[in-house]
Amino acid sequence: MLKVLASPRGGGLLVLIVLIALLPLGFQNNFHYDVAIRVGFNAIVVVGLNLLIGYAGQISLGHAGFLALGAYASAILTGSHDWPPVLAMLTGAVGVGLLAFVVARPVLRLKGHYLAMATLGMGMIIAIVLNTESQLTGGPDGMSVWVSFGVAGLEANTPRQWYWLVGALLVVWVWLALNLIDSPFGRALKAVHGSEVAAEVVGVDTTSVKVTVFVVSAVVASLVGSLSAHYISFISPQEASFFHSIELVIMAVLGGMASIYGSLVGAAILTVLPQVLTAFEDFEHLVFGLVMMAVMIFMPKGIVPSLGLWLAGRARRPGGEAAP
Amino acid sequence: MRRRLMRALGMIALALGMVIVGRGPLYAADGSIRIGSFLAVTGPASFLGDPELKTLQMYIELINTDGGVNGRQLELIHYDSQANPKNAVGFVKRLIDQDEVDIIIGGSASGETLAVMPLVDKAEVPFISLAGSIKIIDPVQKWVFKTPHTDRMACQKIFEHMQGEGIQRIGMISGTGGFGKSMQGQCQEVAGDYGIEILADETYGPKDTDMTAQLTKIKGTEGIQAVLNPGFGQGPAIVTKNFRQLGFEVPMYQSHGVASKKYIELAGEAAEGVRLPAAALLVADKLPDTDRQKPVVVAYKQAFEDRHGAGSVSTFGGHAYDALFMAVEAMQRCQCSDAAGVRDELEKTAGFMGTAGEVTMSPEDHLGLGLSAFRMLEVKGGDWALLD
Numbered sequence: 001m002l003k004v005l006a007s008p009r010g011g012g013l014l015v016l017i018v019l020i021a022l023l024p025l026g027f028q029n030n031f032h033y034d035v036a037i038r039v040g041f042n043a044i045v046v047v048g049l050n051l052l053i054g055y056a057g058q059i060s061l062g063h064a065g066f067l068a069l070g071a072y073a074s075a076i077l078t079g080s081h082d083w084p085p086v087l088a089m090l091t092g093a094v095g096v097g098l099l100a101f102v103v104a105r106p107v108l109r110l111k112g113h114y115l116a117m118a119t120l121g122m123g124m125i126i127a128i129v130l131n132t133e134s135q136l137t138g139g140p141d142g143m144s145v146w147v148s149f150g151v152a153g154l155e156a157n158t159p160r161q162w163y164w165l166v167g168a169l170l171v172v173w174v175w176l177a178l179n180l181i182d183s184p185f186g187r188a189l190k191a192v193h194g195s196e197v198a199a200e201v202v203g204v205d206t207t208s209v210k211v212t213v214f215v216v217s218a219v220v221a222s223l224v225g226s227l228s229a230h231y232i233s234f235i236s237p238q239e240a241s242f243f244h245s246i247e248l249v250i251m252a253v254l255g256g257m258a259s260i261y262g263s264l265v266g267a268a269i270l271t272v273l274p275q276v277l278t279a280f281e282d283f284e285h286l287v288f289g290l291v292m293m294a295v296m297i298f299m300p301k302g303i304v305p306s307l308g309l310w311l312a313g314r315a316r317r318p319g320g321e322a323a324p
Numbered sequence: 325m326r327r328r329l330m331r332a333l334g335m336i337a338l339a340l341g342m343v344i345v346g347r348g349p350l351y352a353a354d355g356s357i358r359i360g361s362f363l364a365v366t367g368p369a370s371f372l373g374d375p376e377l378k379t380l381q382m383y384i385e386l387i388n389t390d391g392g393v394n395g396r397q398l399e400l401i402h403y404d405s406q407a408n409p410k411n412a413v414g415f416v417k418r419l420i421d422q423d424e425v426d427i428i429i430g431g432s433a434s435g436e437t438l439a440v441m442p443l444v445d446k447a448e449v450p451f452i453s454l455a456g457s458i459k460i461i462d463p464v465q466k467w468v469f470k471t472p473h474t475d476r477m478a479c480q481k482i483f484e485h486m487q488g489e490g491i492q493r494i495g496m497i498s499g500t501g502g503f504g505k506s507m508q509g510q511c512q513e514v515a516g517d518y519g520i521e522i523l524a525d526e527t528y529g530p531k532d533t534d535m536t537a538q539l540t541k542i543k544g545t546e547g548i549q550a551v552l553n554p555g556f557g558q559g560p561a562i563v564t565k566n567f568r569q570l571g572f573e574v575p576m577y578q579s580h581g582v583a584s585k586k587y588i589e590l591a592g593e594a595a596e597g598v599r600l601p602a603a604a605l606l607v608a609d610k611l612p613d614t615d616r617q618k619p620v621v622v623a624y625k626q627a628f629e630d631r632h633g634a635g636s637v638s639t640f641g642g643h644a645y646d647a648l649f650m651a652v653e654a655m656q657r658c659q660c661s662d663a664a665g666v667r668d669e670l671e672k673t674a675g676f677m678g679t680a681g682e683v684t685m686s687p688e689d690h691l692g693l694g695l696s697a698f699r700m701l702e703v704k705g706g707d708w709a710l711l712d
Contacts, residue, residue, distance in 0.1 A: 031421040034414060128529075132500055140502035141435045141457060142409055144442065234439035236409045274411075275418070278403055285366065 012261050013175055020167040024160070033159035035275055040166035041228050042267035046251045047177050047260055048220035053249065054258035055181055056213045057193035058108060059116045061245050062123025063221050066096050068240030069126060070222030071229035072137055078147040078230075085149045089226035093219050100218035104211040120242065127240040142236025149230035162231055169227075170264075173220070177260050189213060193258075254295055256302025265303050356399040357392075357661045359384070359651070360425030362415040362440075363454075364432035367406030371584075372432035375628075375641030376454055377402060380429065382631055383648055393655050401425060407432060409439035416440040420447045426661045429647045431455050432640070434502060441468055450667040452647040454640070457506055461690045469670055469690045471646040471680055472639075473603070473697050475507035475554070476514060478580045481601040481698040482552060483511075483518035485711070486577070491549040494577075495524035495542035497535065497563060499555030503581050504530075507554035523548060530559060536566045543570055550574050556581040561590035568594040575599060580698070584638055588706055599711065601698040603639045605679045607708050620677050642679030650676055650683065 027033055045067060052058050073092025077083040083091070107118045130137045137143060148155045156162050180186050188209045191199035196206050229235045238244065247270065255266020273291065277284045299306035361380060364373035384398045392398055401423045403415040412431065419425045420443065427450045431437035434457035441460070444451040444467050453460050453470040460470050486494065494515075498508035508527070515522055524545040526538035542551060551574060553563045560582045567576055576598050578587070583602035588595050604611060608621040624645050628637045653676065654669035655661055673692060676683040681697025700711040 029421040031418045034417045034421075038414065134505060139505050140500075141438055141459070141506065144438070232410060232413050232439075233442055234409055234413060236435050236439065238408050238410070238435075275414075284404065 013171065013178065016174060016261075016264070017171055020171065024163065030159045033163050035272060037159065037162050037166050037231065039268045039271045040163075040170050041224050041231075042248070042251060042271050043264045044166075044170055044173050045221050045224045045248055046255070046263040046267045047173060048217035049248055050252045050255075050257065050260065050263040051177060051180070051189070052213050052217045053252050054256075054262075055186065055189040055193060056210055058210055058214065059249070060119040060214070060217070061116050061242070061249065062119035062121075062126070063217065063248050064242075064244035065123035065126035065240045066100065066218040066221040067225035067228075067244070067248075068130060068235070068237070069096050069099070070225030071235045071239055072130060072225075073222070074226035074229045075143055075145045075235050076136060079143070079145060085147055085226075085230060086151050089149075089223060092226050093222045096222035097215050097219045100215045101211065104214040105207070108207070108210045108214060120245070123240060123242060123245050127237055127242070130237040130240055137237070140237060142234060142238075145229045145233050145235060147230065149227065156230070166227070174260055174264070181260070185209070185212075190258075250292070254292070254302060256304040256306070259302065259304045262302050262304035269303070356397040357394075357427075357655065358399050358401060358423065358425040359648075360416075360419035360423055360428045360449075361400060361402040361430040362405045362412050362419065362428075362436070363402060363430050364407035364436070365402075365404040367404075367408070369407035369433050371638070372454070372640045373404070373407070375636075375638045376430075376432055376644040378632060379628065379641040379644040380648055382627065383645065386627075387652065393652050394659055394661070396661070398652075402430070405430075405432070405436050407436060409436045412436035413439050413443065416443050420444070420449055425449065426663065427452070427651055427666055429454070429644065429651065434460065434506065437470075441465060444468065449663055450651075450670060452651060452670070454643040454647060456503065458510065464688060464690050467667060469647075469650075469685070471650070471678065471683075471691075472643045473580070473680055473693050474510070474691065475503070475579075476510040477693070477695060477698060478507065478601050479511040479514050479554075480518075481695055481700065482577050482579075482599075483515060483520050484695065485599065485601075485700045486520060486550060487518050489550075489575075491575075492519060493521045493523050493547045494550045494552055495526070495545055495548045496522050496552045496554070497524075497526040497528065497538050497542060498553070499530055499557075499559045500527050501530040501556055501559075503556040503579075504554045504559070507579055507581070511552065511554060528555075528559060528563070530557065532559065533562060534566065535559075535563050536570065539563070539566050539570050539572075543572060548574060550577055552577045552579075554579045554581065558590060561587055561595075564591040564598060565594045580639075583701075585635060588703060595703045595706075598703045600701055602701050602708070603642060603680050603697065604699055605637065605639050605642045607699060607701060607710055610708070610710055617677060617679075617681065621679050624679050639679070646676075646678030646680050646683070649678065 023036060049063055052060055070092040073095060074088045077088035077091060078085050103122055110118055131140050148157050150156060156165050188204045191204050192206050192209055199206050251266035251270045252263055254269060256262025273288060277287050280287050295303060363376050364370060365377050380400055384400050388397050405412040405415055419428055428444060429452045431453040434455040437453040437455040437460055445465055448467060451468050454472060456472050456475055458474040458476050460468060498504040512522060524542040526542060528535045528538055542548060553560050560578055578598050578600040580600060580602050583600060583606050604617045605621045608625045611618040624642060625637045628641060650673055654666050658665045658669040671685050671687055673683055673685040681693050683692040685692040701708045702711050
């Protein structure tokens with residue numbers, strides 16, 4: 001483990017672990033924990049989504065649908081059927097995985113706008129079903145989730161417990177994702193992104209690669225959906241809304257496509273910023289828009305990759321002198 | 325190395341973000357009574373949250389210039405939930421844990437109100453909701469109150485009127501949005517109490533642009549004496565237009581969801597003769613002078629329109645008015661602002677005259693409104709007219 005952390009790949013992970021461990025020192029109340037937990041949830045989803053969007057170059061505007069399905073699976077199975085939370089969560093994830101698999105094959109044959117449209121449509125269908133099947137889902141008003149999340153007698157009830165749970169999951173998932181993109185599978189993903197034809201020529205099964213990463217990101221969204229349903233104790237069909245999907249994509253793009261740490265930064269900024277901007281009252285949305293525009297204009301590759309390039313550029317020109 | 329540095333930088337940005345949020349209570353304790361609020365000021369339900377916020381801001385300012393409550397100033401801390409329950413939960417945690425408010429007035433929509441109820445219950449903070457659903461007060465929760473009439477009451481008022489008109493068999497066409505769906509269910513439940521039979525029960529999506537098909541089906545149903553349309557937003561206006569286009573000869577009943585001038589504007593001529601239950605505020609000037617509610621609604625209407633322009637008043641802002649003054653009067657009665665004291669006093673509210681009607685609360689009733697809160701109106705000559 002120590003060796004892993006000392007490696008270049010692990011360096012960032014070490015920073016992440018230290019950060020998660022030290023952040024609570026600055027927390028003054030449960031609200032701070034709450035914001036941190038939400039950042040964690042979003043970060044996990046966005047890392048998964050970034051594998052699909054940033055690395056494999058496939059867009060999805062329907063991931064909030066998967067997230068909501070996971071959330072509702074947990075809410076309904078633990079609420080009305082007394083299932084243990086973990087079993088409900090895994091059942092939801094398997095269901096979402098199957099759905100994503102079935103949908104992925106035809107959908108991922110589409111490219112560009114068509115793929116965006118298809119995933120968008122799928123997300124909307126999920127939202128409509130959740131809205132209208134009110135006997136099951138509570139309809140537009142949503143439903144409460146009364147059961148606490150727990151495994152083998154250990155329950156997460158307080159914000160502090162949730163913080164450590166989400167923090168640990170985030171670290172594990174980032175570690176897995178870093179390894180994934182550095183594996184033959186990760187290189188296949190990037191090859192698909194670069195050129196599907198070229199990837200096929202060198203023997204990459206492009207369909208299977210795309211389907212796998214789509215299913216993985218959907219399952220991760222579903223798991224987070226289940227956890228957040230237990231954490232927030234309430235879910236509504238707005239979880240599946242188009243805007244939520246867009247929000248997740250924005251997090252990935254803002255932080256940086258094809259950057260795991262970018263996903264974390266994007267999720268953190270988009271979760272924290274609205275809380276900070278409440279100080280601007282009526283100008284909140286204006287300032288929010290300005291920040292987004294500024295980032296996209298000055299850092300078109302996203303925050304983390306752009307900063308990385310900038311730092312690399314500076315290092316090449318020590319003392320700020322122009323390179324020969 | 326460089327890559328590691330860049331990653332570290334990213335993490336620092338994240339940490340900084342947390343620190344900025346974590347500046348501690350933004351509002352220093354200075355002896356003021358803190359009223360927390362989360363409203364759908366922007367987003368799909370902004371027509372609710374916007375007048376609610378304006379009302380709270382205006383009256384808190386007025387109360388403060390008059391010397392505040394119990395000699396203390398009021399301070400409003402509000403967040404924009406965009407009617408998203410998840411946002412609302414976050415903001416209520418912030419109101420409770422960080423801003424340490426004395427009371428919460430808010431929740432423009434039912435979903436966000438229901439979502440935060442377990443939180444306020446656990447934190448033991450009095451909470452007056454501005455949302456419609458009956459689920460908010462039935463069953464009664466110790467710390468949760470609400471000011472707007474419920475969908476069930478609207479159904480009852482409509483059916484009461486139908487009963488008076490000798491109508492027994494109706495067709496219903498409901499929106500599938502939160503409002504329409506909830507009211508559809510409530511109407512189905514209470515219809516029997518008034519001897520009313522729902523022969524046709526159709527629905528339409530919130531964004532549908534033509535309801536001719538559903539209405540044709542209702543028209544073809546034998547023995548329909550009236551059509552009821554629980555719905556919200558532009559849907560009911562389209563239903564009304566289609567209803568006229570199809571040449572129905574039975575009366576149309578709308579819900580209180582369309583009780584705004586916007587509906588008459590959207591539906592135009594087709595709205596003539598449509599009946600609906602609405603709060604007295606809508607017909608403030610037309611109320612007889614003997615009406616005990618008249619001074620309250622006329623004063624509110626005047627104050628709001630003086631500041632925000634003629635015709636800007638809506639019943640939704642009125643819900644916020646009622647909540648604020650109910651809270652203020654409770655605080656004055658008990659000369660306190662502590663959570664338990666205010667809650668107990670709120671529960672003892674009796675004979676409070678608000679824009680929604682006369683409120684008398686009890687431990688079993690955290691709404692306290694009677695059916696008389698609603699007036700039956702009819703659209704006549706592009707304006708509202710009192711029916712009873």
